[in-house]
Amino acid sequence: MxxxxxxxxxxxxxxxxxxxxxxxxxxxxxxxxxxxxxxxxxxxxxxxxxxxxxxxxxxxxxxxxxxxxxxxxxxxxxxxxxxxxxxxxxxxxxxVKMTSMPELVALFNGFGGLASLLVGWAEYERIKGFGWEGYLAHTQGEFYFSNIVIWLTLWIGGITFTGSILAYLKLSAKISGSAICFKGQKAFNALLALAMVAALVAMCMLPLETAYPVMIAVIALALLLGIFGVLPIGGGDMPVVISLLNSFSGLAAAAAGFTIANTVLIVSGCLVGASGFILTIIMCKAMNRTLANVLFSGFGATDEGSAKVEGEMKAASIEDAYYVLEAARSVVIIPGYGMAVAQAQHAVKELGTMLEANGAEVRYAIHPVAGRMPGHMNVLLAEADVPYEQLAEMDSVNPMMEMVDVALVIGANDVVNPAAVEDPGCPIYGMPIIEAYKARTVFALKRGKGAGFSGLVNKLYFLEKTRMLYGDAKATVSELAGMFKDK
Amino acid sequence: MDITQLLFIFTLAAFLGLELIAKVPSQLHTPLMSGSNAISGITIVGALLAVTNGEGQAIHIIGFIAVVLATVNVVGGYVVTDRMLAMFKKKGDK
Incomplete structure (x- = not known):
């Protein structure tokens, strides 16, 4: 002891x-x-x-x-x-606005990663100052171990930093949120990773003066890997990426802990690494995909999923929607990223209250990967004071979907796409969805007619019972709520 | 400290972490993430230890930047998590 x-x-x-x-x-x-x-x-x-x-x-x-x-x-x-x-x-x-929470968490995460990277770098400066012999004598360290853990700290910290910054840029729509792929991307990334391993060998073999620039090269490689690793991942997969980067920031801290032989860094960094890892797995399961598939498939960059769909999307006016909602006894509201973008959560809550006052039973069905980070919708609805009892998870709401009069889809797309259940050729086939298509009537709020973030055509929109409400979700919902008020 | 001891600590902490978080309700996913994100700012400890007297300019500057970044991570992370959880809490009180 x-x-x-x-x-x-x-x-x-x-x-x-x-x-x-x-x-x-x-x-x-x-x-x-x-x-x-x-x-x-x-x-x-x-x-x-x-x-x-x-x-x-x-x-x-x-x-x-x-x-x-x-x-x-x-x-x-x-x-x-x-x-x-x-x-x-x-x-x-x-x-920060609650709707921008994923961006901010990503940004903080990136700062933590960079701080860990700098801790590793500072330790290498220390080694440079002392010379290996003096350094190892002082710290009772081990040459190869020190090299490996510093290398790991720089690597994980660097990936966490630029990866998080890129996620931040994608989430805040400063760059395109869709997957960005170029030819030979996988080969390029593999090459970066290989160079990384080669750099470790060089760090161990070369004398300190020549190993120092190699260490700097490791930092550069790590930063590049973060950028090119997140670039081909689409906006819809961000909950997975953010969880994973969260895990990495913990592991970077743990690696820094090994570097300076500090127990509290190792323990707490490792705890964070584990928690981020579990969230990552939960998110992957919610999409029925493997982590490797999320990270390397460049999902959504191709148009393989845009199969021909029969029928057409039928638009409805807000008045039409009002009359149907007015008569509805049970309503399920399904929020998605679109609600966050339109900042419509308060308006949605107001509409929910109106519907209840009108005698309908109102529930909010939340898909685990709705939005851009784990639990994103829960945070927004909590901000708008939606009572916790009205929030329903996917598994509890699906069995009663057939008894629901109106499913109100607000800016959600892939998580209600019946193709995931019906079409084995569809890229998201097998992903558990909220079965909005089973409700008697579906109203889908959408900004425009284009495909969603994933680039997939949503079959739900083409169903006979579905009506589209185009336009800004917040304006549409507020108008609906206003009609109930004026009644 | 002995390397194997450090690895031992790491291994135990990993299992502890997996056990601790295995069953978290989905409405707490975001606070858990931003809360644990704040904890990953523990790297501030390493950053502080780099801001020393008499170890040269480079370490000093690198350490200082690391302290600033890690503090943003820690303080921002805790404050934003608290803000989120305060919203959740209101429900329970009603």
Missing amino acids: NALLSSTNAIAAMSGIFGLNIKLIDIAYIVSSIFFIFGIKMLGKADTARRGNMVSSIGMLIAVVATLLYSGLDYTWIIAGIIIGAAIGVVAAKM
């Missing part, structure tokens, strides 16, 4: 103050890890989630304060850095 408590750290070794202080710091790290573990556990349950977040933030505070006990730190710059970082963080977190 004693061995576990006495971590050796580069700085501690260099400043030469072993003893009580270092022990104290290590014990504080253990306490902080316990806070993180309880925090995450509590985050997983609705009634304790908010306190869990608080608990985990206390764990973070303990870890930071304990770290400041190491001697030799330059407090002036540290305090300046923390003040600047905290100010940016608070302002961004307070200002």
Whole structure:
């Protein structure tokens, strides 16, 4: 046990103050890890989630304060850095609209990845300053191990950074959200990965002066891999990508922990890595696809799925919709990314309330991958004060779909596409969907006539019972709600 | 610390993490993600340890930038998660 408590750290070794202080710091790290573990556990349950977040933030505070006990730190710059970082963080977190939450999470995630990368880089600078012999003597480290973990830190951190930034750009529509592919992309990415492995070998073989530029090349390669890895992934697959990058940011921190032999980094980074990994798997399952398929298939960039569909999309006026909704006894609202884009959640909630007042039973059916991050729709509807009891998960709402008078599809597309059930040739075949097509009537709100994000034709829109309501979702929904009010 | 011990800690933490999060209701997916995202800012500890006196300009600058970035991640992550969870909580109180 004693061995576990006495971590050796580069700085501690260099400043030469072993003893009580270092022990104290290590014990504080253990306490902080316990806070993180309880925090995450509590985050997983609705009634304790908010306190869990608080608990985990206390764990973070303990870890930071304990770290400041190491001697030799330059407090002036540290305090300046923390003040600047905290100010940016608070302002961004307070200002962001709930609809832009996926972008912000991606951005924060990227910053964390870059910070880990820099930790790895700084450690290499330290090695450069000491020379390998001096460095390894001080840290009681191991040559190959140090090289590998620094390489891993740079690699994972770099991918996390540029990957997240690219996800941010796609999500905020600063660049096209669809999959961007070019010829030989897979070969190019494979080449990058190969170069990465070669760089590790070079880092281990070459003398320090020549290995240093190789280390810089590793950073460049990692940054490129992040960009070209996320480029061919379409907007509809973003929940998977964001979860995966979240996992990576944790693993980058853990790798940084190995680099500087710091236990609290390893433990908490690993916890985050695991949680992100589980979310990734959940998201993949919700789409009935493998992770490899999501990452490498360039889904949605091709037009293989646009099979011929019989019939035509029939538009309806808002008045038509009003009369049908007015007579409906049970309504299921199916929100999708379109609701987030139109920022229509408050209007949707208002319409829901009106329908209830009119005597209809209203439920919100939420697909696990609706939106651009896990649980995206839940957050938006919570913001609009939709009662939790009205939110229904896919599995509970599907069995009663046939009894539903009106399914109101608001900006959702692939998650209600019956082709996923009926058409084995369709790229999303096998993906569990919300079976809106079983409802007696379907109203689909849509901006225009084009195919959705995935580029697939949605067969739901062509059904006899489906009517399209074109236009801005927020305007349409508000108008509908207004008609109920004026009644 | 011994390398195998570090790997041992990592392995145990991985299993612990998988156990902790295996069953999380879908409405908490976003807060869980942004909350754990804030935790990944723990790399701030590594960043702090790079901002030292007398180890040269390069480490100092790299460390400082890392501190700023990691702090944005940590503080922003916790605040935004709290904001989200506050909205969820309102429901329970009604």
